[in-house]
Amino acid sequence: MLKVNQNYLKLPGSYLFSDIAKKVKKYREEHQGQEVISLGIGDVTRPLTPTIIKALHDAVDDMSDIERFHGYGPDLGYAFLREKIAEFDFKRRGCDISAEEIFVSDGAKSDSGNIQEIFSDKCTIAVSDPVYPVYVDSNVMAGRTGTYDAPSSRWSDVVYMPCTKDNDFVPDLPSKTPDIIYICSPNNPTGKALTKAQLQSFVDYALKNRAVILFDAAYEAYIIEDDVPHSIYECEGAKDCAIEMRSFSKNAGFTGVRLGYTVVPKNLVDTEGKSLYSLWARRHGTKFNGASYIQQRAGEAVYTEAGQNEIAGLVSYYMENAGTIRDGLTSAGFTVYGGVNAPYIWVKTPETMTSWQFFDYLLNNAQVVGTPGSGFGPSGEGYFRLTAFGSHKNTRNAVERIVSLA
Amino acid sequence: MLKVNQNYLKLPGSYLFSDIAKKVKKYREEHQGQEVISLGIGDVTRPLTPTIIKALHDAVDDMSDIERFHGYGPDLGYAFLREKIAEFDFKRRGCDISAEEIFVSDGAKSDSGNIQEIFSDKCTIAVSDPVYPVYVDSNVMAGRTGTYDAPSSRWSDVVYMPCTKDNDFVPDLPSKTPDIIYICSPNNPTGKALTKAQLQSFVDYALKNRAVILFDAAYEAYIIEDDVPHSIYECEGAKDCAIEMRSFSKNAGFTGVRLGYTVVPKNLVDTEGKSLYSLWARRHGTKFNGASYIQQRAGEAVYTEAGQNEIAGLVSYYMENAGTIRDGLTSAGFTVYGGVNAPYIWVKTPETMTSWQFFDYLLNNAQVVGTPGSGFGPSGEGYFRLTAFGSHKNTRNAVERIVSLA
Incomplete structure (x- = not known):
C-alpha cells in the first residue's frame, strides 16, 4: 500500500x-x-569579492572550451580544492587531515541533513539546545527521535544539552549516553564558541562512550579568541570520534553559490568496526553527483592570498x-x-x-x-x-x- | 551503541x-x-553553448554587485526558472503542470536518489530491468529491498520488470503489485523509448493499483519519434499517480554544472490522502538549500530561442x-x-x-x-x-x- x-x-x-x-x-x-x-x-x-568573481568567470570560460570543459567531476570533489582545504583549514592548524578525507558538497546544510543517514535508526542523538533545526528535523525524518511533546517542545528520544545563562551557554555533557552528539561551535544561534578545553571534554566523553561527534564549524572564520579551536581536530583524539562539517557560505559569502565540505577521517569506525568513511563515500557516490566544477574553482580561489x-x-x-x-x-x-x-x-x-x-x-x-x-x-x-x-x-x-x- | x-x-x-x-x-x-x-x-x-556561457557570466557579474547579489534562494527554486520550465517543458506539450509544482535541484541524480525517502520503508518498489543503478541502490540504503542473492543478482523484495529482446525491451506490467514503479524513458541503459500507448498502460495500471510512478525523463531531448511522449503528463491521469524527474545534463551539457528538477503534482496523495508534494517540499526545505543562483540563470537561458x-x-x-x-x-x-x-x-x-x-x-x-x-x-x-x-x-x-x- x-x-x-x-x-x-x-x-x-x-x-x-x-x-x-x-x-x-x-x-x-x-x-x-x-x-x-x-x-x-x-x-x-x-x-562576492574580486578574486572569487574572477575564479568564477575563469571557470565559466573553461566550460566554453572543448579542451577545458569539465563534465562529471570526481564523486568526492576535485583534488585541486580538496588539497587546498586540507592544507589551509587543517594542516596549518596542526590537524592531521588529508585531502582524501575531505568530501566536497553543495553546502553544509545538505551535509548536516544527510549525514545522519549513514547511522542506524536505532542510534540515539544528543543536541545542544538551542541548536540549528536541521539536526533534529533530519533525525525526526529518519525516525530516531520518538514522539513529540508539544507543551515542552521536546522529542522523547532526543538527549538535550541545555545551553542557558546558568551554564554560560556551554552545554554540559549529556545526561544520558547518546551515540551521536551534534555540536555547533561557534554556535548557531547563541553565538557562543567553545574553548579548546571545553571541546576537548566532549571529545574525551565521546571516546570513552564510543559515540561520534558531528561537529558543525560553519562559523569558524568568525573566531577571534585564541583559546577557541577552529577545528575539532585540534583536540586530541578527535580523529577517532568526530566528523566535521564546513561551509563557504559565511566566510566567503557563498550562500547563493552553494559549496561546503565534510571531513570524515578514514579510521573512524562504529562499535563493530564498520568504516563511516566508506558509508559516506557510498552515499556521495549514489545520491549526489559532485559539486559543480565552477563552484569548486571558486572555492579554490578562497585559499589564495588575495x-x-x-x-x-x-x-x-x-x-x-x-x-x-x-x-x-x-x-x-x-x-x-x-x-x-x-x-x-x-x-x-x-x-x-x-x-x-x-x-x-x-x-x-x-x-x-x-x-x-x-x-x-x-x-x-x-x-x-x-x-x-x-x-x-x-x-x-x-x-x-x-x-x-x- | x-x-x-x-x-x-x-x-x-x-x-x-x-x-x-x-x-x-x-x-x-x-x-x-x-x-x-x-x-x-x-x-x-x-x-557549453554561447547562450549558456553568457548567462553564467552575467549571473556571476550579478553576484559581484551589491544591488544584484543573491544569497539563499527560494527553497524550491527561483520563479524565473520554474515558470520557464512549466511553460516550455509542460504547457507547450499540453501538460497541465504549474510552476509551483516544479522543484529545482542540483541534479536528477540527487533527486532520483532522494525521492524514495518520502515514502514508507514498507513500500515495495518495481524497476524495469536493466535500469539506472541509483533507483535500486537508494532503496537498498533505505531497507526496502530485502536480501541480495548474488548468483541471480536479485533483491528478494524488488519487483523486476525484465526488458529483453523478447519483449523488445518494453517492460511488461509488474508481476506482483508494487507501491512505487520506477520507469526511465528514453531508457538508460537500453536506449528504448516507450510509446504513448505503452506508457499510458503503466499510468492506467498505477491508477488502478494506487501505485506511484517515478518517471525519469532525463533523456527526453533525444526523442525524435512522434508517438513517444516527452513527459509522462502527456498520458491521461498521470497527474494523479506520477512524479517526473528531469535533468539539464544531457540536453544542455550541464553534467559539470549541476542542475535538474522534479515535478510533484500538488494533488498527488498516498492511500491515506497524505500529500507527496508537502513531504518533498519539507525535504527540500530541511536537507537542501536550493540550487545556485548562477546555475538557475543558466537554466533559464536554456529556454531562450537561442x-x-x-x-x-x-x-x-x-x-x-x-x-x-x-x-x-x-x-x-x-x-x-x-x-x-x-x-x-x-x-x-x-x-x-x-x-x-x-x-x-x-x-x-x-x-x-x-x-x-x-x-x-x-x-x-x-x-x-x-x-x-x-x-x-x-x-x-x-x-x-x-x-x-x-
Whole structure:
C-alpha cells in the first residue's frame, strides 16, 4: 500500500525559516511602503569579492572550451580544492587531515541533513539546545527521535544539552549516553564558541562512550579568541570520534553559490568496526553527483592570498555589525550574549514576552525581523537571535529602531 | 551503541561507475602511451553553448554587485526558472503542470536518489530491468529491498520488470503489485523509448493499483519519434499517480554544472490522502538549500530561442554518434538496440562472453571503455552499453577499433 514516510508526519509545523519568510511576506503585503529590515535568517548581503568573481568567470570560460570543459567531476570533489582545504583549514592548524578525507558538497546544510543517514535508526542523538533545526528535523525524518511533546517542545528520544545563562551557554555533557552528539561551535544561534578545553571534554566523553561527534564549524572564520579551536581536530583524539562539517557560505559569502565540505577521517569506525568513511563515500557516490566544477574553482580561489584577505574583510565587516548590535541593545537595557566569536547575537526577550511574541512585537513596532529563539529548541524560549549579516546602514537603523522602543 | 546503517552493508560492491573508473585508471597506469577511448559513463563532452556561457557570466557579474547579489534562494527554486520550465517543458506539450509544482535541484541524480525517502520503508518498489543503478541502490540504503542473492543478482523484495529482446525491451506490467514503479524513458541503459500507448498502460495500471510512478525523463531531448511522449503528463491521469524527474545534463551539457528538477503534482496523495508534494517540499526545505543562483540563470537561458537552438545542435551532434555506433557495429555483425530516441546503444555481447568479460575484452584489445550491462540489473547480463556522448572523431575511432576485432 502506498504510504508516505510516517516520520515526516511527526514534524510539527514547517521549517522555521520558511515560517518566518511567510510571516514577513504577509506583513510586507499588508504594510506597503514600510521598510522592513531583516536581521533574521543567517544570509549574507555583501557581494562576492574580486578574486572569487574572477575564479568564477575563469571557470565559466573553461566550460566554453572543448579542451577545458569539465563534465562529471570526481564523486568526492576535485583534488585541486580538496588539497587546498586540507592544507589551509587543517594542516596549518596542526590537524592531521588529508585531502582524501575531505568530501566536497553543495553546502553544509545538505551535509548536516544527510549525514545522519549513514547511522542506524536505532542510534540515539544528543543536541545542544538551542541548536540549528536541521539536526533534529533530519533525525525526526529518519525516525530516531520518538514522539513529540508539544507543551515542552521536546522529542522523547532526543538527549538535550541545555545551553542557558546558568551554564554560560556551554552545554554540559549529556545526561544520558547518546551515540551521536551534534555540536555547533561557534554556535548557531547563541553565538557562543567553545574553548579548546571545553571541546576537548566532549571529545574525551565521546571516546570513552564510543559515540561520534558531528561537529558543525560553519562559523569558524568568525573566531577571534585564541583559546577557541577552529577545528575539532585540534583536540586530541578527535580523529577517532568526530566528523566535521564546513561551509563557504559565511566566510566567503557563498550562500547563493552553494559549496561546503565534510571531513570524515578514514579510521573512524562504529562499535563493530564498520568504516563511516566508506558509508559516506557510498552515499556521495549514489545520491549526489559532485559539486559543480565552477563552484569548486571558486572555492579554490578562497585559499589564495588575495582570497584570504578578501574574506577576512567580509568577516570584519559583519563583525562590526555584531558590535553595533551588542552595544546598542546593551545600552538600551537588553541582556545580550554572543557576537564575539560569531555573527550571531542572542538577546534575552523582555520578561513578559515569549520568543514569538517578541518576534511579532519587533516586526510590528520596529519593522525589524529576527529569529525566535524557541525555533531552535526548548531552551531557546525567551531568547531571540539577531544576525550581523546586514549592511552597516541597515544594522544601525534596525538597532536604532529597537532602542527607540525601549 | 554507535552502529552504521545496516542496510548500506547489504550493497554488493561499490557504485558501478566508480568500479569502472578504477579499472580504467589501473589500465591507463599500466599501459601508458595507449589512448583509451571512453564510451562508458554517460557524460557529455561538448562545451557549453554561447547562450549558456553568457548567462553564467552575467549571473556571476550579478553576484559581484551589491544591488544584484543573491544569497539563499527560494527553497524550491527561483520563479524565473520554474515558470520557464512549466511553460516550455509542460504547457507547450499540453501538460497541465504549474510552476509551483516544479522543484529545482542540483541534479536528477540527487533527486532520483532522494525521492524514495518520502515514502514508507514498507513500500515495495518495481524497476524495469536493466535500469539506472541509483533507483535500486537508494532503496537498498533505505531497507526496502530485502536480501541480495548474488548468483541471480536479485533483491528478494524488488519487483523486476525484465526488458529483453523478447519483449523488445518494453517492460511488461509488474508481476506482483508494487507501491512505487520506477520507469526511465528514453531508457538508460537500453536506449528504448516507450510509446504513448505503452506508457499510458503503466499510468492506467498505477491508477488502478494506487501505485506511484517515478518517471525519469532525463533523456527526453533525444526523442525524435512522434508517438513517444516527452513527459509522462502527456498520458491521461498521470497527474494523479506520477512524479517526473528531469535533468539539464544531457540536453544542455550541464553534467559539470549541476542542475535538474522534479515535478510533484500538488494533488498527488498516498492511500491515506497524505500529500507527496508537502513531504518533498519539507525535504527540500530541511536537507537542501536550493540550487545556485548562477546555475538557475543558466537554466533559464536554456529556454531562450537561442538556447533552444543550441541545445538542439548538441543533441544532433551526439545523435550522429549514435548512428555511427549503430551502423558500424551492425556491419561488423553485432546485434544492437537503442540509439534512435536515446544517446545509448545497447549491444548484445558475443555469445561466449558475459558483460564484464566483454568489458575487459574491449578495454584490453580495443582500448574502448563501455559499461557492462549486468551493472544495470540481472536482465542486463549479456549486454553492453555504449554512449553517444564522445566526439565524432573518438566515436569513429572507437567503432573502427571494435569493428577491426570482429
